[in-house]
Amino acid sequence: MKIITYSLRNHKEKSEQYYKDVSVFTDNVLEKAYTELITFLQDICDFISSSKVEKIRSKDEYIIDFLALSVFYKLYIGKAKGLHTIPQRILKNISYKRDNKYLKTSIDHIRGILITLFAVHDKRDSLYDLNSIEVLIKWMMAVGDFKQEVTRFNIITSFLTEKDEAYVKNFLDTILDFGEWFQHESKQALGIYTCNVEKFLEENHKSYRYKEDFVFCGRKEVEYHLNMVGAEIMNRAFKEDFLNTRRKLLLLPACMRKAGSSCKAVKTEQGYSCIGCRQDCRINELTNWGKNNNLQVFIIPHQSDAFSNRKIKLGEIGIIGVACVLNLLDGGWKAKELNFVPQCVLLDYCGCKNHWDKNGVLTDINVKQIERKLSRCINTF
Ligand code: SF4
Known part of the structure; x- marks a missing residue:
């Protein structure tokens, strides 16, 4: 890798x-x-x-x-x-x-x-x-x-x-x-x-x-x-409110798509929705897993696409935002400003074509960390 x-x-x-x-x-x-x-x-x-x-x-x-x-x-x-x-x-x-x-x-x-x-x-x-x-x-x-x-x-x-x-x-x-x-x-x-x-x-x-x-x-x-520690502090601060939200979204970056720019995901109001064109795609796997765990999954091509700039009703929607380290704090603060209840999960490494690698490196996350976000246990390592 x-x-x-x-x-x-x-x-x-x-x-x-x-x-x-x-x-x-x-x-x-x-x-x-x-x-x-x-x-x-x-x-x-x-x-x-x-x-x-x-x-x-x-x-x-x-x-x-x-x-x-x-x-x-x-x-x-x-x-x-x-x-x-x-x-x-x-x-x-x-x-x-x-x-x-x-x-x-x-x-x-x-x-x-x-x-x-x-x-x-x-x-x-x-x-x-x-x-x-x-x-x-x-x-x-x-x-x-x-x-x-x-x-x-x-x-x-x-x-x-x-x-x-x-x-x-x-x-x-x-x-x-x-x-x-x-x-x-x-x-x-x-x-x-x-x-x-x-x-x-x-x-x-x-x-x-x-x-x-x-x-x-x-x-x-x-x-x-700073982003690593800031995200950890934010996650702890918002965990209970996140668990209490009625609707939960998982927002994944486009650099996790197995098919890259040939991805067939469909544009929706919240982001792109995976149609499962590849069995071996992590986003497909998480989309299917999310269906059984009250979690809607969307692909967000760029952090600026993550939220419309409209405030929502406080405490109604929780989001697990997945991003590379340098976007975590900014993303968490922005979500909070718009009344979403955020939890942040880091990409295990960065590699998107926009910033880091001209060919793009397929990125990934620790799926257990997503599961932990949905669990009331503080540490389930
Ligand atoms: S499985 Fe889904 S996210 Fe992955 S490349 Fe196909 S449509 Fe895109």
């Missing part, structure tokens, strides 16, 4: 050990967060209760927000400070028009060029304050790959706007230290599953210059780990 960046199987037949390892490491992350960030977690919950900027979430979910801010801040603040106002505004305006499928191809072509020319050059600046977070958010809006993160970080910014300078500095010092700890420890705990990320970045990433996925495919190893 070709490992492009990550593999949950780590040269084994199945990815069972990964799910044990990520569970244990997530326990460590939560324990550390509740020791070191508890004051900020309580303060942001108090702020949200009184300001009502959103329906209050669990503290675990705000831990993901803080962790994501610390990781992105460290990785991207230099690039954010190096992006000038005019290209920032142009990129922001065109990035937010990508949802229009008729314009997407042309917009992505222009985005790729502008991002490579203007948005990936570091400006060293050790100053950090509330304004720095706002600069980071502007860069993320310009690049366009971070829509949900922008929403989450805007909430943190509103929270910090009410605080004095000393509080903001203490907050940033603390979460950046937490991010440092996470980067080091996640490498120890999960690095065996992301062993090819560095090699891919060194050898292949330059070929993505001027392409719209230059930033997406250039994500660092710590971002893979």
Whole structure:
């Protein structure tokens, strides 16, 4: 099997050990967060209760927000400070028009060029304050790959706007230290599953210059780990509500189709529906299995096709979204924003033609992990 960046199987037949390892490491992350960030977690919950900027979430979910801010801040603040106002505004305006499928191809072509020319050059600046977070958010809006993160970080910014300078500095010092700890420890705990990320970045990433996925495919190893742990925290937080939903969907990516572009699946409102043209296709297998397990299965060609942008009635539909690691957090947050109840399952490895391999690598998942999502048992390894 070709490992492009990550593999949950780590040269084994199945990815069972990964799910044990990520569970244990997530326990460590939560324990550390509740020791070191508890004051900020309580303060942001108090702020949200009184300001009502959103329906209050669990503290675990705000831990993901803080962790994501610390990781992105460290990785991207230099690039954010190096992006000038005019290209920032142009990129922001065109990035937010990508949802229009008729314009997407042309917009992505222009985005790729502008991002490579203007948005990936570091400006060293050790100053950090509330304004720095706002600069980071502007860069993320310009690049366009971070829509949900922008929403989450805007909430943190509103929270910090009410605080004095000393509080903001203490907050940033603390979460950046937490991010440092996470980067080091996640490498120890999960690095065996992301062993090819560095090699891919060194050898292949330059070929993505001027392409719209230059930033997406250039994500660092710590971002893979952030998504792994973030998905695990989200899954725990939403599990009970997911089990209580009346209707459940399993959304699978097109890179799992055995017949590739000759797949005969039929377009429906929710996605493509498998007609079973190949017995040996994993999607066919899961579609049949889903029929006996109250689970409707759809193929989603691209993450942006996964949800219409209409909110549904809260708690009515649960979705198990299957995606490659780098799409997990964004997908989970987007599902939650639209009132779906999400559970995330990782592709065991990536390989789609859109981003990772010109011929496409047939991808797969750990089917036991789907079964676990439908079970009330916490761990059935
Ligand atoms: S079995 Fe279903 S998903 Fe697989 S290639 Fe055929 S129609 Fe597509």
